[in-house]
Amino acid sequence: MNHPARTHARERMWREFLASLVLCGPAVALYAGFIVLPALMGFGYSFTNWTGWTDNPGFVGLANFRELAADTMFRSSVRFTLFETVLLTLFFTFATMFLAVLLDKLRVMKGLVRGMFFYPYILSILVSALLFRYLANYREGAINILLEAIHLDALAQNWMLAREWAPYFVFALVAWSGLGFFTTLYLANLQTIPTDLYEAARIDGAGPLKVFTHVQFPMLLPTITTNSVLALITGINLFPQIVVTTQGAPGYDTFTIGYYIYHLGVLNNRQGYAAAVSFVTFTALVAVAAVQASLLRRRQVAL
């Protein structure tokens, strides 16, 4: 016969295990089955010539990665993605900071004005894309009609698909819809600055500029870190916005890495190669984001 205390302990452990299974089971099963498994499958497919629809992908070793090294289209997608990422990171880190400092100064209509700047963030990507496509349209768009009204017809063009404007069109769209999010993160941080710091600065005779550089900016450093990392991720993962606007045009000018993966995997049945592209870029993104976060954090401590 078992010792009663030991039986009791074993029974408790068993019940504890069952409870964990009931509590954790559904989440773990769904997440492991439909996020982790496809990610691992993708990694496996990067060594094959899988088309996406056949049943038996052939193993090709490192051929996909070798092809990637010489792929000019991949290189131009990387260049465009980095261009957008730099613009967006600068915009979402600095422009939104100045806007937040201004919005923080409001004494009346606070909620209204902040609400306006946040509003585009709650719209679907498709809605903001359609609005911007309208503004940028060559024959019927608001920008060109406005230009015509002030007799600057010469400047009128297809703002979305003209070679020199397409990158800025994509930037404007993403910047417009994301602005509220990044500004709000700064606003939340500004609320945490103790008022006696402002008072001390005032007693020392600091003007608004000095208050910004000596009080607000140093106190905002944690959010500068967060925002720049989030902006970087936003830039590198730029993809649905391209599907609903330029679709990579003009030529292959506005192909982002994400759109290139979609182009290869979904539109052109080259899933094996697409998987190789996604893994190379994903690894690079994780590395860059980690380095950026740790560098900024170290700097933050130093200040």
Add this chain to the structure above:
Amino acid sequence: MITRNDSKRRWPLFEIAMLLLGILFVSPCLLAVINSLKPLPAIRENPFAPPNGLYLDSYRFLFTKARLAGPMVNSLIMCIVVILALITTAPMAAYSMTRRRMASGKFLRLFFLAGLTIPFQIIMVPLLKEFKTIGAASISVLDRVAPAAGVHATTYGTAGETLLAQSGADFSYFALWVHYVSWGLPLCIFIYSGFMSTIPKEMEESAALDGCGSVSTFWRIIFPLLVPCTITVIIFWGLWIWNDFMQAFIIVGPRAQLVFVQLYTFLTDKYVKNWSNIFAGTVVLSLPVTVLYLLMQRRFIKGLMAGALK
């Protein structure tokens, strides 16, 4: 606060400037509202002029020709069923990982955390393949069950396919539901775990003394305390799923009867492309979200900032 108060009596020029800037910022939306109430020639002539009387044909078009009412209901149902799954599975898992002495708790937390970094592009096509395999397997199961229910192979295909077609069920929506839930889990678990650390431990301990098992302790004691967190999750994922276009478009396909997929497929159709219809479409589909936003702006913003982790 002295710095901010001393200029209070002055005419709020700064505020007015910021207000105008804000109006300029949302002007694309205002243009959409104005122009959805005008016929196309009027939009072409002057998009900035206020509407000349009420022209509601574009709105009528949306609900008659474009049949947007059905997709609106479907999208709403999708939001509800995904959120129901998220607000039950995620807090259960978070509770089990953070509050109970589970040996694998730490490992599981890292495991879910990793999910926050995976972009959709990576899992997109393998996921489609996975759903296709599961779909085929369930059809072959149905093939065996269907004859017993009196359904046999028809021109639709095998007995199982016929049964599916007759019952009006569509596997791809179920697949989308599965994807939305698993896609949302890492962030939800992260939010819930963070919130749970603020709940005092004594509550559960007294429940345990009263003889409550862990599962019933969770539902009776912990779950009601998580309401603020649950509201955040409802706002964040409700909005996300309602607004989602890309993932539904890829998983279910261009025929998906969900709002933004329908708006995309039918508005980009060259034969019906008409700015007035497009504006009416964007206005109608953004209206529910906008109304909720206006009603509870603070809650909304707070809920959406949860995405700072994603």
